[in-house]
Amino acid sequence: MEGLGWLSAIIVGGLAGWIASSIMKADTGIFLNIILGIVGAVVANFLLSLFGVNFQAGSWIAQGAAGLIGAVILIWIVRAVRGV
Template identity: 35%
Template structure:
């Protein structure tokens, strides 16, 4: 997702974090949604590039979908770790 600037990353991160929070039934604040969304974008972007050979490259909808999927994966993994601790 190299076609996005820092402001776009922040906006996509907030939206993706919020969507992942809603899908996973969690309750976080705006800052946590941003962090989860941006880290999710990195995870989702890596998987999207590796598995599908694609690049969101400036497409907002694909960027939000990829970041949301990554954020869902992140929340799922964090839930597994938290449950074991």
């Protein structure tokens, strides 16, 4: 999460992961929500940059949206691999 400090990246990542787990009906804890949000933001920023969309603005809302999109993608991938 470029442009955000560590504390704000944890907060935004946690919120994005929590919203994604609620949307996907995944039973994850707070620690996994933070990981999903932060890693999801990295994944989403990469994937969206391939399509010319740039969330590198460093704002809380932009990185939250990227984290949400990425976390949903990560939950979907895990479910697809597990076959659940």
